[in-house]
Amino acid sequence: MAQKVKLSTIADALGVSTATVSLALRDSPLVAEVTRERIKEAARDFGYIYNRRAASLRTSKSGIVGVCVHDIMNPFFGEILMAVEEELDRQRQTFILCNHHDDLSKQRSFVDTLLQLGADGLILSPALGTPAADIRLAEDNDLPVTLIARTVQGSGVRGFRGDDAYGMGLAVDHLVERRHRQIAMVGGTGMTSTGRDREAGYLAALKRAGIAFRPEWRIEGPRNRHSGFDATATVLAIEPRPTAIVCFSDLVALGLMYGLSRAGLRPGVDIAVIGYDDIDEAAIAMPSLSTVSNGQREVGRRAAGALLDRLRGEPAIDETVLIRPELKIRQSSEYAWPS
Amino acid sequence: MAQKVKLSTIADALGVSTATVSLALRDSPLVAEVTRERIKEAARDFGYIYNRRAASLRTSKSGIVGVCVHDIMNPFFGEILMAVEEELDRQRQTFILCNHHDDLSKQRSFVDTLLQLGADGLILSPALGTPAADIRLAEDNDLPVTLIARTVQGSGVRGFRGDDAYGMGLAVDHLVERRHRQIAMVGGTGMTSTGRDREAGYLAALKRAGIAFRPEWRIEGPRNRHSGFDATATVLAIEPRPTAIVCFSDLVALGLMYGLSRAGLRPGVDIAVIGYDDIDEAAIAMPSLSTVSNGQREVGRRAAGALLDRLRGEPAIDETVLIRPELKIRQSSEYAWPS
């Protein structure tokens, strides 16, 4: 390209000041209608490109919101992101995505980048082991944070997530009603609030049902389809074999169902399986997967809304909002233990 | 926070100039070792945050690379992105992700944002119907573009993708060897190079085998799991029923397999199914999915490499690099038409 077109290029060409051009391009009523139109036309003709870093340096607003989660490929986040995007688009905020893969140093370097770019806000699903200080560092440097999916003790900011303990309780209660007494739980880790709360919900429900928990029922770790599949052998090695399995997530359940089928067991016929999240695939899987709907659209929508409030200058609120989950009964939990 | 810490804050505190501080923080050998260390320590103590927009305004380098694809949730892109990330990380380039959902206006607004931010480069899987002019607009404004997965005629830039016609040919040849003569193709659209090339490969392979193509065999459209599932009814309505189906992607195939199972047909036993991409799930699916490995890691690695070359000042090359795909035979294509 020949020569960089800037405000002054247009100003010179039209014989006005750069202030007028700047105002006109932003539709200020301070500039006369005719002048405004002339300027906009010239900008188009010149192929003018707004220099956002110059503007942002001056105004210290960037129009950028960062969104950082551990796994963008997980459909659970996909639905959250969709909702977030809708809200932010409406406010003409650009949103920048990052995948931290639960790697704290990756998350830090992304937050750092946002800080350096003068981003206006951050929606974060915190990586495993994120200390509250990391969140406060951002907040202290004028980067408002809203948490999704997971929560960080003492962060002092707002977080939105499903009521995981309650939700997992729904799943286990349902199995107990169908007379299951040997219920294993596969996946998740104590390093996240999600993992802890879902496990707590599982244990509490067993207790309510008067079932004595047995340690071998709790298979920690799996958090995606492949590791759910790999957990099959561990599940099948439990003596006596559990009649039902609740999973940390739909992906884990779907992977496990592949594994069980491969081992000759029919989920929903020979063994009950329940997932968590109610991702789109759950309804079409074979068998269709019973699961707990986690309100991801609501999480996304409300998290974005809360962040926008902060952008408008409202103060941080130290509060975790729990969205109420809902049990979806499908084929994979049809099997009931005969009385 | 109290007061913004900037270079001059540190400079004043230590009684040196901002130039020295700037140089020291970037490890310039121009600054004496001791001074450098003192400055770095002070920066840490002050909690200094580098203002990237100021620097970028001055240098017109931003350290930002944009990556924009139509569906980040598709594992196919997941693997490409992983490879891209590895390469870019090594060059300390920040990468910004965008999901254009095949919406041209979304893609445009993202490219615009990159231009405004002075991004250094763009890796793009172009949205349906992207005109070459869109790519040239970016290039003309100093934003080097590298294409992945899809290609745009006349864009004048480098693109990396699998050899789709050849790959789909491998799948069909394999089915023909197993004596299938009624082979349908589900998914994809003529609006992308991928869709066109895979269809061309399918048609060419039928021709090679002396099979007369029948229009009802070609079911266009599906490009994800759910629409693959939804296509089941259309597939089963074909008279006589095809004995084998090649799919536009693994996701389409996986959805279709769910649908076929639901209809009481066993993929790999009653009907052969082949996917495309060889995503991680293909190997653990039940039945495991025969597919065409699309070299996504290589696409990602080489696309990132090509972009980095451009960042180093090398000129654009008008070239599409085709990565050679490979057939992976698994259970879903075990079924062969009896001779």
Place this chain on the structure above:
DNA sequence: CTGAAAGCGCTTACAG
């Protein structure tokens, strides 16, 4: 090895 000064391209009071 270090400092003083100009300039990147905007926006925002302030005048007129």
Place this chain on the structure above:
DNA sequence: CTGAAAGCGCTTACAG
């Protein structure tokens, strides 16, 4: 309604 001027926080020649 419009213009002249200062300043956002860096980096880069240029001097010394």
